[in-house]
Amino acid sequence: MKNGFSVFMAAFIALGLSWCGFVLGPVEQLGTAKQTSVLNSSDTYPVQRSGDATLGLQVYRASGCAACHTEQVRQDGVVCEVVLINTGKNAAVVSNLVSTLKLDGLTKDEADAVSDKITTAGGKAEIRIVPVGTDIARGWGVRRSVAADFLYDYPVQAGSLRAGPDLANVGARLPDLNWQLVHLYAPAAVVKNSAMPPFRFLFELRKLGDAPLPDALQFPKEFLPPAGFEVVPTPEAKQLAAYLLSLRADAPLYEAPFTPVTTKP
Amino acid sequence: MNPTETSNNLGGASVLASRIDASCRVPLLALFGGAAVWLVVGLVLSLAAIMTFHKPDMFADCPFLTYGRAQAAANDALLYGFCIPAGLGVMLWIFARLSQTELCLPLVPIVAANIWHLGVLVGTVAILIGDSTGFAWLEFPRGGSVLLFTAFLLIAISAVATFGQRRERELYPSHWFLLAALLWFPWIYSTANLLLITHHPVRGVAQMAIDCWFANNLIFVWLSLAGLGTAFYFLPKLAGRPLHSNYLALFAFWTLILFGTWCGIPQGAPLPAWMPAASAAAAVLTLVPVLAVAVIAVKTVCGSEAACNGGPLCHVKFGTAAFILSGLMLIASACPQFSRVTEFTWFGPAQTQLQMLGFFTVVMCGAIYELLPRVMGFGLPFPRFVRLQHWLFMLGIVLWAGSLGVGGVEQGMKLGNSQTAFADSTGVALIFLRAGTTGLFLILLGSLLFAANIFVMTIKWKIALLKSLLAVVKAPLKMEEVES
Numbered sequence: 001m002k003n004g005f006s007v008f009m010a011a012f013i014a015l016g017l018s019w020c021g022f023v024l025g026p027v028e029q030l031g032t033a034k035q036t037s038v039l040n041s042s043d044t045y046p047v048q049r050s051g052d053a054t055l056g057l058q059v060y061r062a063s064g065c066a067a068c069h070t071e072q073v074r075q076d077g078v079v080c081e082v083v084l085i086n087t088g089k090n091a092a093v094v095s096n097l098v099s100t101l102k103l104d105g106l107t108k109d110e111a112d113a114v115s116d117k118i119t120t121a122g123g124k125a126e127i128r129i130v131p132v133g134t135d136i137a138r139g140w141g142v143r144r145s146v147a148a149d150f151l152y153d154y155p156v157q158a159g160s161l162r163a164g165p166d167l168a169n170v171g172a173r174l175p176d177l178n179w180q181l182v183h184l185y186a187p188a189a190v191v192k193n194s195a196m197p198p199f200r201f202l203f204e205l206r207k208l209g210d211a212p213l214p215d216a217l218q219f220p221k222e223f224l225p226p227a228g229f230e231v232v233p234t235p236e237a238k239q240l241a242a243y244l245l246s247l248r249a250d251a252p253l254y255e256a257p258f259t260p261v262t263t264k265p
Numbered sequence: 266m267n268p269t270e271t272s273n274n275l276g277g278a279s280v281l282a283s284r285i286d287a288s289c290r291v292p293l294l295a296l297f298g299g300a301a302v303w304l305v306v307g308l309v310l311s312l313a314a315i316m317t318f319h320k321p322d323m324f325a326d327c328p329f330l331t332y333g334r335a336q337a338a339a340n341d342a343l344l345y346g347f348c349i350p351a352g353l354g355v356m357l358w359i360f361a362r363l364s365q366t367e368l369c370l371p372l373v374p375i376v377a378a379n380i381w382h383l384g385v386l387v388g389t390v391a392i393l394i395g396d397s398t399g400f401a402w403l404e405f406p407r408g409g410s411v412l413l414f415t416a417f418l419l420i421a422i423s424a425v426a427t428f429g430q431r432r433e434r435e436l437y438p439s440h441w442f443l444l445a446a447l448l449w450f451p452w453i454y455s456t457a458n459l460l461l462i463t464h465h466p467v468r469g470v471a472q473m474a475i476d477c478w479f480a481n482n483l484i485f486v487w488l489s490l491a492g493l494g495t496a497f498y499f500l501p502k503l504a505g506r507p508l509h510s511n512y513l514a515l516f517a518f519w520t521l522i523l524f525g526t527w528c529g530i531p532q533g534a535p536l537p538a539w540m541p542a543a544s545a546a547a548a549v550l551t552l553v554p555v556l557a558v559a560v561i562a563v564k565t566v567c568g569s570e571a572a573c574n575g576g577p578l579c580h581v582k583f584g585t586a587a588f589i590l591s592g593l594m595l596i597a598s599a600c601p602q603f604s605r606v607t608e609f610t611w612f613g614p615a616q617t618q619l620q621m622l623g624f625f626t627v628v629m630c631g632a633i634y635e636l637l638p639r640v641m642g643f644g645l646p647f648p649r650f651v652r653l654q655h656w657l658f659m660l661g662i663v664l665w666a667g668s669l670g671v672g673g674v675e676q677g678m679k680l681g682n683s684q685t686a687f688a689d690s691t692g693v694a695l696i697f698l699r700a701g702t703t704g705l706f707l708i709l710l711g712s713l714l715f716a717a718n719i720f721v722m723t724i725k726w727k728i729a730l731l732k733s734l735l736a737v738v739k740a741p742l743k744m745e746e747v748e749s
Contacts, residue, residue, distance in 0.1 A: 001441060001515065002436065003434075004425075004440075004444060007444045008448060010445070010518075010519065011445035011448045011449065014519075015449060015453075015482070015522070015526055018482075018526040018527050019478075022474055022475070022478035022527070022530065022540065023475055023478060025474075026467075026537075027460070027467050029471075029537060030467075030469055030470055030471040030474070030537070031467045031469075031471045032468070033468055061398075062396070062397065063331055063333050064333015064334050064336065065333055066333070066399065067332060067336050068332065068333070070609055072533060072534070072609075074533045074608075134681055134683040138683050145535040147469055147535055147536065148469075150472075150535070151468065152469075153469070155398060155399035156469065156472045157399060158470070158534070159609075160401065160531065160609065161609055161611070162610065162676075162680065163694065188321075196321060197317045197321045197332050199325070200325040201326055201328040
């Protein structure tokens with residue numbers, strides 16, 4: 001390259017191409033995304049977070065929680081499983097048949113074949129779609145995370161490091177508000193050997209009045225605050241907990257299908 | 266070295282060289298002085314952040330130093346506070362030297378350096394008080410970003426003006442890399458800020474895609490362009506041999522800007538599948554420039570008779586080696602097989618730390634140690650610190666990035682096995698993090714030596730300035746003035 005202009009053009013073209021790909025592309029493809037509908041339901045997804053939870057996202061951002069926590073569940077694929085719903089009139093025959101068949105970890109075709117056999121014998125079976133992967137086996141989520149999960153978030157706090165567990169579905173996993181607050185105040189009180197720093201600055205240690213405040217945290221026996229004191233969450237702590245409880249990526253979607261377990265056979 | 270002495274002994278070329286160096290003096294001091302402060306501050310913050318993994322409740326009552334804030338502030342102080350201004354300062358000097366002309370508009374970079382460091386201060390304080398934007402590597406809120414953007418443009422004006430005045434019309438490989446870096450930063454920084462840090466940001470995961478694109482283009486591409494441009498200037502100069510091949514350098518330049526800029530989208534990201542796939546393909550192709558740089562560096566340095574001795578040449582050599590390793594780590598972590606293990610682990614931070622501290626910081630320190638005595642006109646106050654710092658940095662970076670990297674792989678193996686408890690994966694990472702802390706401490710010690718050299722030089726220069734001012738004031742009046 002002989003002159004400054006050719007260097008400038010080279011850089012302009014190279015960066016311009018990737019700008020079109022990774023800036024213009026996603027803005028065009030995802031920037032106008034809207035709510036989607038939940039599979040086999042008239043509900044829409046995602047639902048706008050409540051006011052407290054929306055403010056809680058800002059506490060999450062300000063505290064830099066995403067430095068250690070991801071909100072992305074990974075999935076290796078899906079398998080099908082067949083569940084017997086009803087044995088029908090020939091209960092004994094169907095039960096016998098079912099006991100000889102492989103019912104889980106099937107492909108779609110295998111599952112159809114198994115379901116057909118059960119139907120022919122007079123029973124009734126349901127085919128379920130089950131996502132698989134280590135994150136799902138750990139119970140961190142029921143399906144992989146998709147773009148729709150982050151539709152209303154600003155800033156999107158997807159994270160890139162798991163110094164702590166994934167939080168994509170923490171609201172469904174750990175729905176107890178008191179547990180969440182105690183965990184923020186003293187992680188070691190509820191998770192043994194937790195490496196998480198306590199966020200005591202989000203709480204107030206108050207002298208006990210005539211009666212405990214309704215907001216005061218309920219601690220396990222070994223971790224009670226000093227006698228005559230109680231721990232009360234600040235508004236920020238409540239908002240953060242509300243945000244954590246609002247993290248529920250558990251709706252089956254077209255791009256991440258699964259069959260919710262509603263009836264145990 | 267006294268300029269008049271040189272002119273008598275060595276003739277016109279050195280007069281020009283020393284005039285060029287002198288024209289850079291104040292702008293470079295302004296850029297490097299602030300950079301040295303941020304290097305130390307960034308490493309101290311980094312050390313404070315890592316202490317959380319030794320004693321989780323250390324900052325439980327101190328919101329300013331909670332891990333998420335201290336970590337982000339440390340990274341930004343190192344990247345925006347040290348790396349970019351140091352790179353810009355070295356760039357100005359290289360442009361002036363290659364152009365064989367004095368620095369154009371020297372006042373502009375002086376003002377710009379102060380605006381830049383003010384911007385970093387505003388941004389870092391904002392992160393510590395909880396005003397971060399929440400986007401990785403783009404945490405500075407708008408006030409800080411505007412200052413940084415303005416300052417960069419001002420410095421770019423001075424650099425381009427110097428480039429335009431060049432007497433030597435032919436371009437060197439360093440020119441390509443450094444000119445591209447001048448275009449790169451304003452483009453990516455304005456794009457990311459305009460689309461993410463506004464009242465009408467783009468919706469949903471498009472934010473994530475743009476943030477990943479920005480972070481990769483800044484940490485991988487920009488640092489590589491500025492760092493390699495510097496290395497390709499200093500390696501031949503210090504080794505006393507010409508750069509191995511201009512054609513290979515041109516090839517490395519083109520492939521780096523064409524492929525490197527597409528890397529950075531994580532493999533498991535909840536984005537349309539074409540994006541991680543395109544990123545993985547680009548990462549594999551990025552192997553080409555990384556290997557080309559390796560060939561150029563080895564062929565340029567091998568057979569050189571210049572003694573290394575822990576001096577600037579050692580710094581630049583080690584930095585270039587770190588670039589090659591960090592490039593290979595980036596490529597590896599984009600391969601689907603490998604990324605299944607390393608995604609969401611400390612392997613990612615290991616790569617960025619190696620790129621930022623192992624490659625860029627070390628190359629810049631080497632370059633500054635080489636050029637600053639020329640620019641100031643007197644030698645380093647503590648020449649022995651150069652060698653000591655080289656060893657501290659080398660050991661520290663191997664320990665720090667090495668333990669993060671190995672710890673990341675170990676953590677990923679445990680994370681990928683659902684039979685292993687999650688606590689086991691964090692537990693194994695903790696052991697490596699604690700070992701890595703020693704490395705970080707050594708790097709901090711090295712950076713203190715660097716800062717000491719810069720500051721004593723600045724103070725010496727200021728004292729000399731004051732003395733000459735005093736001499737002017739105290740000088741006896743000339744007869745004509747007395748009479749009139």
